[in-house]
Amino acid sequence: MQQRITSKAIYKKACGVIAGGVSRNTLFRLPNPDYVSKASGCYITDIEGAERIDFANNMAALIHGHSFPPIVEAVTAQLRKGTAYTMASEIEVAFAKLLIDRVESLERVRFVNSGTEAVMALIKAARAYTGRAKIAKAEGAYHGTYDYAEVSQTATPGNWGDINNPVSVPVANGTPQSVLNEVVIYPFNDIQKSIAILDRHAGEIACVIIDPVPHRVGLVPASTEFVQAIYNWTRKNGALMVFDEVITLRVNYGGAQEIYPVKPDLTSMGKIIGGGFPVGAIAGKEEVMRVFDPHETKLLFPHSGTFSANPVTMTAGYVAMQHFGSEVVDQLNALAQLAVSQIQEMIKQVDVPLSVTGAGSMFRIHLSKTPPRTYREAYQTEGVKRWMNELLDFIYYKEHILMINTLRNCNEIN
Amino acid sequence: MQQRITSKAIYKKACGVIAGGVSRNTLFRLPNPDYVSKASGCYITDIEGAERIDFANNMAALIHGHSFPPIVEAVTAQLRKGTAYTMASEIEVAFAKLLIDRVESLERVRFVNSGTEAVMALIKAARAYTGRAKIAKAEGAYHGTYDYAEVSQTATPGNWGDINNPVSVPVANGTPQSVLNEVVIYPFNDIQKSIAILDRHAGEIACVIIDPVPHRVGLVPASTEFVQAIYNWTRKNGALMVFDEVITLRVNYGGAQEIYPVKPDLTSMGKIIGGGFPVGAIAGKEEVMRVFDPHETKLLFPHSGTFSANPVTMTAGYVAMQHFGSEVVDQLNALAQLAVSQIQEMIKQVDVPLSVTGAGSMFRIHLSKTPPRTYREAYQTEGVKRWMNELLDFIYYKEHILMINTLRNCNEIN
Numbered sequence: 001m002q003q004r005i006t007s008k009a010i011y012k013k014a015c016g017v018i019a020g021g022v023s024r025n026t027l028f029r030l031p032n033p034d035y036v037s038k039a040s041g042c043y044i045t046d047i048e049g050a051e052r053i054d055f056a057n058n059m060a061a062l063i064h065g066h067s068f069p070p071i072v073e074a075v076t077a078q079l080r081k082g083t084a085y086t087m088a089s090e091i092e093v094a095f096a097k098l099l100i101d102r103v104e105s106l107e108r109v110r111f112v113n114s115g116t117e118a119v120m121a122l123i124k125a126a127r128a129y130t131g132r133a134k135i136a137k138a139e140g141a142y143h144g145t146y147d148y149a150e151v152s153q154t155a156t157p158g159n160w161g162d163i164n165n166p167v168s169v170p171v172a173n174g175t176p177q178s179v180l181n182e183v184v185i186y187p188f189n190d191i192q193k194s195i196a197i198l199d200r201h202a203g204e205i206a207c208v209i210i211d212p213v214p215h216r217v218g219l220v221p222a223s224t225e226f227v228q229a230i231y232n233w234t235r236k237n238g239a240l241m242v243f244d245e246v247i248t249l250r251v252n253y254g255g256a257q258e259i260y261p262v263k264p265d266l267t268s269m270g271k272i273i274g275g276g277f278p279v280g281a282i283a284g285k286e287e288v289m290r291v292f293d294p295h296e297t298k299l300l301f302p303h304s305g306t307f308s309a310n311p312v313t314m315t316a317g318y319v320a321m322q323h324f325g326s327e328v329v330d331q332l333n334a335l336a337q338l339a340v341s342q343i344q345e346m347i348k349q350v351d352v353p354l355s356v357t358g359a360g361s362m363f364r365i366h367l368s369k370t371p372p373r374t375y376r377e378a379y380q381t382e383g384v385k386r387w388m389n390e391l392l393d394f395i396y397y398k399e400h401i402l403m404i405n406t407l408r409n410c411n412e413i414n
Numbered sequence: 415m416q417q418r419i420t421s422k423a424i425y426k427k428a429c430g431v432i433a434g435g436v437s438r439n440t441l442f443r444l445p446n447p448d449y450v451s452k453a454s455g456c457y458i459t460d461i462e463g464a465e466r467i468d469f470a471n472n473m474a475a476l477i478h479g480h481s482f483p484p485i486v487e488a489v490t491a492q493l494r495k496g497t498a499y500t501m502a503s504e505i506e507v508a509f510a511k512l513l514i515d516r517v518e519s520l521e522r523v524r525f526v527n528s529g530t531e532a533v534m535a536l537i538k539a540a541r542a543y544t545g546r547a548k549i550a551k552a553e554g555a556y557h558g559t560y561d562y563a564e565v566s567q568t569a570t571p572g573n574w575g576d577i578n579n580p581v582s583v584p585v586a587n588g589t590p591q592s593v594l595n596e597v598v599i600y601p602f603n604d605i606q607k608s609i610a611i612l613d614r615h616a617g618e619i620a621c622v623i624i625d626p627v628p629h630r631v632g633l634v635p636a637s638t639e640f641v642q643a644i645y646n647w648t649r650k651n652g653a654l655m656v657f658d659e660v661i662t663l664r665v666n667y668g669g670a671q672e673i674y675p676v677k678p679d680l681t682s683m684g685k686i687i688g689g690g691f692p693v694g695a696i697a698g699k700e701e702v703m704r705v706f707d708p709h710e711t712k713l714l715f716p717h718s719g720t721f722s723a724n725p726v727t728m729t730a731g732y733v734a735m736q737h738f739g740s741e742v743v744d745q746l747n748a749l750a751q752l753a754v755s756q757i758q759e760m761i762k763q764v765d766v767p768l769s770v771t772g773a774g775s776m777f778r779i780h781l782s783k784t785p786p787r788t789y790r791e792a793y794q795t796e797g798v799k800r801w802m803n804e805l806l807d808f809i810y811y812k813e814h815i816l817m818i819n820t821l822r823n824c825n826e827i828n
Binding site: 007010011013014017018019020022023024025026027028033034035036037038039040044046047054056057058059061062066067072075076079080081082083084085086087088089090092093096097100108109110111112113114115116117120121124126127128129130131132133145146147154171172173174175176177178179181182206270271274276277278279289290291292293294295299300301302303304305306307308309310311312313316402404 | 421424425427428431432433434436437438439440441442447448449450451452453454458460461468470471472473475476480481486489490493494495496497498499500501502503504506507510511514522523524525526527528529530531534535538540541542543544545546547559560561568585586587588589590591592593595596620684685688690691692693703704705706707708709712713714715716717718719720721722723724725726727730816818
């Protein structure tokens, strides 16, 4: 009789060869993560045979769910022609055009390999264009693992300081003090306080980064007034306004930025635009994107990358976005809104102190009667986090549903 | 009659949608790069039908050449089971074990999406472990595009300063002065000068990074005495010695580090370990890699990544490395040595002032009678660069051979 290997046994081996047993802490789960045997559409099956509904979709990266047949077909064909060259691929051009046609503020694109790389390129491009070192970001906002981008992402009541002058809090031990000094932290959606903080660094700031629907801040969209105020400030002070849309591009056909009357100078993208393969992109105004252009006499930002714009990612991403047209975006958003209204109805009926925030096809459930407006309001105590983990375990083991650990949902088409 | 589109026409479109028309400056070529229609083994064919021998192999990332059948087959099967999950994959564990079994200094691994990400994680891990901010790197050495890692990669006679105290020269415009202050530049393979420079920053340095065969420094291996001296210095001064083997892992079965009596604390990897897909890895001593481990009471370096360790990259990388066993490594290295000895014989016969450097399956031709020993000796003037470009064009257009722009060759198995 064949002895079947268990996830527990694999994880035991994993802990002997991988730091922590997982290459991504998002997969970490006690007593052990489960190992996938196959995934298709909205279903994911582990090697023990347990099938779950997947609301996580590789951290919101799979807009069509798993093994989307048009992507499988197109990538299978590309594989036989090669996966990466020291020469150019036509699909990269078509894909860049598709993104530009979709998102109004985009005039030129560059592809990279992850959201982290996209945000790093975004910040370096802003520095290269302005010749300035400092960046401003919202307290609590997640922008990947580039040192500057991650400052104050995990700030706590014990170290975040006065809201009128938030402390730059490191994420990783050993983060240079010089990194913290280059990052200005503003409170999301608070115009008066944010402008006062930015004013103190006027003339030094290369860019103000906005995640238009920052999930760790509470998944509340940036207000139009806030975006307008930041835009005006950047025009007055020679800085760029840049949007990190790695997660939020899915919110509207033209990205979360579509609804604002003013547009960012640069935008970082990732997640869904890879069709399930490693991807990142930076794009924006031609004048700013020229920092990347080797035709220029003085190339301000020399930028390359062995796997950037590889034809497999480009093919998968192109197919994924082609199948995510404006009608499909609306349909997906309507599905999410249906779920939200049903949850809200249920909250009302059983009268529990819960609230829901979100935009487009993303929503998040909070353990408070009124939804949080800021990172500090959305901040979860250790007790709440433990309770949330118990709830997630219940949902995962008993209800057979895989969710992201903030109770954020990113549903997919199929 | 069907009008066939030309590379020139595609590139014209590309310039309207991609900054500089290419997402990687390595592909930039005047008047235009050519677009690939297919690639197989050591052959790459553009859309005009011109077939070339590929000595570049996506910047040395494809150890088996293009469309290696075992990789195509394994990835085709994986595609139907999904490309990326918010759950774990068994192949990640097997692949980590394969790398650990191969490279003596590795005890724990973490995967990321590119060499740039690997070096960034390497530096952040060294900082997290030591609690120190500064890093030391060799003048001219390439380690990807993370700000700290790229300092002085493109230093010139006009800005590199005294060799006893090399200037930290930025690559990108707007690089913060604070970044430059955190990077200590040492002259490769020069024990006396390097130790004197390091001594001036003793107690502040988190790690000394060594590329054991740095191609931009001249593709001369680090001497055993140099590696031993750096190792001794790091033991005395509470710093880590780390190797960047993103490019050099191919040199021996156990990496370029195999030949040295002392081993690095951490190693970054990339290129060939992805089997043609985006990849990076950081690995090393269990004690140091523990900074990544979420089991620890205080997690020193929280690290994740949407696409890190995705099962497609893991599958392709595993198959690629399985097929790059020690006999195959020797066979490939023998092929390269045969080429080198024939080139050297030819240099002698026609009596031209050329020389060859390299290690394992990598070699580089220099326009000098004696091979350069340092970055400053290997530095090419604008005149030499122009001449090199003309030569590369000749080889590309007339001899139908694709090479890397430093006349570096990285041959592949098939």
